[in-house]
Amino acid sequence: MTLQALRSSGAARAGADAAVGGGTTATTVAEATAPPSPALDQPAPDQPAPVLQVHDLSVAYGARRVVSGVDLTLRRGTSLALIGESGSGKSTIARSVLRLLPRGASTPQGRIEVDGRDLLALSDRAFRPLRGRTLAFVPQDPASSLNPVRRIGAQAQEAAALLGERDAGRRRELALEAFADVGLPDPERVYDAYPHQLSGGMLQRVLIALAVLPQPRVLVADEPTSALDVTVQRRILDLLEELRRTRELSLLLITHDLALAAERAEEIVVLRDGRVQEAGPARQVLHAPTSDYARALRADVPALNPDRLRELRASLEVRDAVVPAPEDRPDQAAPDGEHRSSGDVASAAAWASTARAATPRIAFEGVHRTFGGGAAGRAGVVAAEDVTFTVAPGTTHALVGESGSGKTTAVRMLLGLERPDAGRILVDGEPVPTSPRALRGLRRHLQLVYQNPFTSLDPTWRVGRLVCEPLDRFGVGRRSERADLVVAALDDVGLGAAFLARSPHELSGGQRQRVAIARALVTRPDTVVLDEPTSALDVSVQADILDVLVRLQAEHGLTYLFVSHDLGLVRQLADTVTVLRNGRVVEQSSAADLFAGPREAYTRALLAAVPRAEELA
Amino acid sequence: MRHLYLAYAGRRTGQAIVVVLLTYVVTFLAISVLPGDPVTSTLRNPENGFSEEEIARIVSYYGLDQPVAVQLWQALSRFLVGDLGVSMRTNLPVAQLVGAVVGSTLVLAASALAVALVLAGAIAYGAHRFPWAPGRSLLRSLPSFFLSVPTFVIGLVLIYVFAFDLGLFRVIEPDSAWATFFAALTLGVPVSAQLAEVLIAGLDHEAQQEYTSVARSRGLGEARLYLRHLLKPSSLPVVTVLALTVGELLGGAVITETIFGRTGIGSLVQRSVSTQDLPVLQAVVALAAVVFVVVNLAADLLYPLLDPRVRRVGSARSGAGVGAVGAGSAGVGSVGAGTPDGELESADVLAAFVADEQLAAVGDSAIEVPLEERVRVS
Structure with a gap:
């Protein structure tokens, strides 16, 4: 119900935006919201400019190569899904872009360009100003992605500080605005809470708010909803889509879920063992996959193959059908009379199974069952x-x-x-x-x-x-x-x-x-x-x-x-x-x-x- | 709601007092079953020169002619009103003997603690952030090196280098600032090793947590990251170890005081053991127990302040518990915002998952704010 309303109103809003706004904004919004059109199948000449380009990226952990020769292009205001199973290297690519690879991982080889600048050539010192402002990160597991011993407000202050705001009170206002923007009820309470006091869905909203607060250009979301319930997942994905439209964000979405990728991204890159298996517009990859792996992947997604x-x-x-009776158990009788054993005689078992056919298992x-509550009159x-x-x-x-x-x-x-x-x-x-x-x-x-x-x-x-x-x-x-x-x-x-x-x-x-x-x-x-x-x-x-x-x-x-x-x-x-x-x-x-x-x-x-x-x- | 924390503090304090009393009783019994009779060994020792009258007075004061149970009862009732008895060796009140030396030892132990904390912090941070990799591994192995060198070796080396060679202090002035510093260093180095060990492990663990990556992606500099994000969660185990090593500080003080020629609890213990001055020993053991218990109590009370999640565990265990701290202070910030303060409090005080489920329910239902409204804000 609400979800439907949410989606349709989102579309309405975007339409209005396109009508009111002019120039590039309107184009991007229309591009992003329009139901996939045939134009997407062939690269149109007026595509938005690339924001993030990865050329021939390779990453190895010690001697083990986990990413080999990956290319991808993320255009402004669009979303690209990087999909693969565990070990496919999708998170490694995301973390190479964000320069968050654990120590010991070798330096990524190749080129990662943002607006034409090669990130891999930058020193840590030169890279740091890009963090948060240009490249933002929404992690997989919201429960472990905020410091558990610090208030959410203290962590929000850090994000707001990236905008160069020197006044702590003003930074707090920015954080509260960002919380309201992502649909968090009661932003002040969230600001003062510790992470463990909020649900997973709320924490993921907090993390998204903190990521978009410094107005980044590229949002890298690493399985942003895989730890969440399905209805919460839908709301979070709607939110990301919404923010992408209203803020001209480009979204690099890492996921293992082909159905989700197809639903949420314009372009899909399918990875396996660190290599690109297939890349192209979402509909094409989903409905007319050219690689065997993408075909196999598609066949395994339950939601796409209900029967x-x-x-x-x-x-x-x-x-x-010829042998309907359950098999005999190699057993002795259950020691207690309370639970009926099927007996050790085959005929008895057969009889029992017939007799019980009407009895549900x-x-x-x-x-x-209620937990807690009681004592002080609190509802459990x-x-x-x-x-x-x-x-x-x-x-x-x-x-x-x-x-x-x-x-x-x-x-x-x-x-x-x-x-x-x-x-x-x-x-x-x-x-x-x-x-x-x-x-x-x-x-x-x-x-x-x-x-x-x-x-x-x-x-x-x-x-x-x-x-x-x-x-x-x-x-x-x-x-x-x-x-x-x-x-x-x-x-x-x-x-x-x-x-x-x-x-x-x-x-x-x-x-x-x-x-x-x-x-x-x-x-x-x-x-x-x-x-x-x-x-x-x-x-x-x-x-x-x-x-x-x-x-x-x-x-x-x-x-x-x-x-x-x-x-x-x-x-x-x-x-x-x-x-x-x-x-x-x-x-x-x-x-x-x-x-x-x-x-x-x-x-x-x-x-x-x-x-x-x-x-x- | 703050009274819940106070109730918790009160209960822990009560337990601490019981521990001190039990220590006193156990020490008394241990000493009384030891072979050797204090009357013959100390009082009748011609060197001490007690007259028969004095001996009779001391014997009746301690009830040394009474059964052990009666002696214990007498000693305990005196201890409860603060009377530590009279030294058998010097015939002076024990409280006066201990009082004369305790200050020196406390200064030494406190400075040693400070030295240990600073050193541990520096080693742990260096082990993580030292710009040169071999330097980092060297710093990582420093704690085990510190632990394997005996205290007296460290002390003697320090005296040799800084007193004799460099002349920074003179051994005949053991209470000068420099002499105290080096004594504290001697005592603090092994303690710092243990603290550094757990702090490094804690930082290792926290540095691998996802929130560290996320904080880094927010553009935090490394120094800020360590100071603001990693230090607090990593210091939780340090607090525990710290409370345990205080015993080591007191025990180690005996050796350090001897080496540096300081007059402190250490030298008092040394003299009292060699002369079987039981009332003094009894008092020193009780003092050590008090210090130990107080420090551990402080650690217990500090823990919930460092880690908000412990408040919840505490409340879950006690049925009421420490959750109040969080609720109280969280409530302050949200007054005037139409915040359901009561809701947060009750959620905080309820058992762990109950709190989560409730808040989750509140949050998820409230999330369905119509999109138009959210967009209007943005």
């Missing part, structure tokens, strides 16, 4: 209020919401790590037990794959031990059998026995997450909770992991509870969806219905915020 996994799932389901019934934070949903066996249910929506709390309650204040949580029709022993029995059948594979695996253990640990913990099988089960689990995720003796640090992010999945599946659980399982991974790796998850679901009849903020991903993977906001269920339906016609305004806002290049099609 990719559906086809895979359909083919797998047809194949497996997971059911939340009117669950409430509501993490769950009357949360109700069910997940049928063998399906994927997505819990969707932004940070603070209560999705993590829901998962913690399901795993028995948190107790609901009211309401019931049922697993296979039985309430989640409270005793530690019974919980152990439950967790054997209810496994979790964590968000970040870089921190969820003990770095001192080898893969074999990591995957075997759940078997040891639950005492599954004999020692000799366990080794086979571990190898089988590793085979399942496409790694195989060769990985048994590897350490986590020898593995890539995607391999680590595969190990984490193998570890979750080795006890043959019915249900796996996937907590943002791919959010720390590159899109191409993410696509592989999703394939693995879909295949395993079909092979083992798994039920997934998929927690995510990424609606593109949810659309690909989920059968049913619950949208959460501030602990309340906003909307609930099948994924197909939700994405075809969201009923609630909030869901529509979430969907609208997903960068996708449909408008450009």
